[in-house]
Amino acid sequence: MKSIDWKDWEIFCRVVEGGGFTQGAELAEVPKSSASAAVARLETQLGVRLFERTTRRVRVTQRGQQLYDRVAPLFGELREISAEAASVSAEVSGTLRIATPYEVGSQHLSASLSRLLKLHPSLHVELDMSWDQPDLIRHGYDLAFVMTDTNLHDSSFASKRVVLIERAFYAAPALIREHGLPRAPQDLKGWPTLGNLDDVQWEFLRDGVETFAMDVSPRISTHNAEVRLKAALDGLGVARMSPRFVHEHLVHGQLVRVLPGYTSSPLKVYVLMPARKLMPPSVRAFLTVLEETLGVPETRRPAPRAKALAEATDIANTPDDDGGAVVIGLD
Structure with missing residues (x-):
């Protein structure tokens, strides 16, 4: 029996996961021509067509999907075994790639x-600023x-809630x-407002x-908190933001802070990771440090009374602003 080239099988899985040869080749870290050749060899060896190809798209066949469903978990197991073997090293090395919204990265992850x-x-560490939830694998x-x-939408990834970000009005x-x-x-009502893209x-x-x-x-809708903050400073509207961000x-x-007796619904921050039994050493080390850093509530300090309030109005007895963000541990 002819020896099996498991690399061709792995490339086949990557093409399925990538939805085509271009993205699949990137996932497999091979040239597109090599990915196409690997799938062609596998189709010849098996005597079945794995993908339907047109000038516009590539779609996995029913038989190809059946084979993927059986083979892909095996490669997942092999990657876990490899990660476990690598984790015996005392040194945490390599590159840890993280995606995060700007506010979380600057306000909560720096330390x-x-x-x-x-x-x-x-x-x-490579830190990519992104508001949208990315596909970690892709x-x-x-x-x-x-x-x-709101609650985190359904995901095939493991998740932990790490931070609640309090919001108030400024x-x-x-x-x-x-x-x-x-x-x-x-x-x-009637005031100009500054909000996120999905604020209604x-x-x-x-x-x-x-x-x-x-x-x-x-008046301005953006997920970029810096833009909303600058607009609020310029008097363009009232903004709903984190007390820590505007302290x-x-x-x-x-x-x-207007209406200091009120807050708004907090933002929930989750950390997502591929749902696997064994974590790479770098991920485990980061989560340990993250819990040690954010695992206890921050000291909440009342901010000094803003003298500008007295200048803006003739009322000088507005309650002090509480500038602390609510931080909870991994749960």
């Missing part, structure tokens, strides 16, 4: 990454952080002088209980 790299000098990420104000003193100091959420309604919570919801049509601007009186 963890610094600590990780100090502990493991041979490790390298894009080659070891981990991805995802922010959502405006420039000039905007407050123009519209008057709001005393209740209903007073914000803002919830107002008092002591953790929603008491009011307001439809919004933001320095509160201290310097450039922003004021």
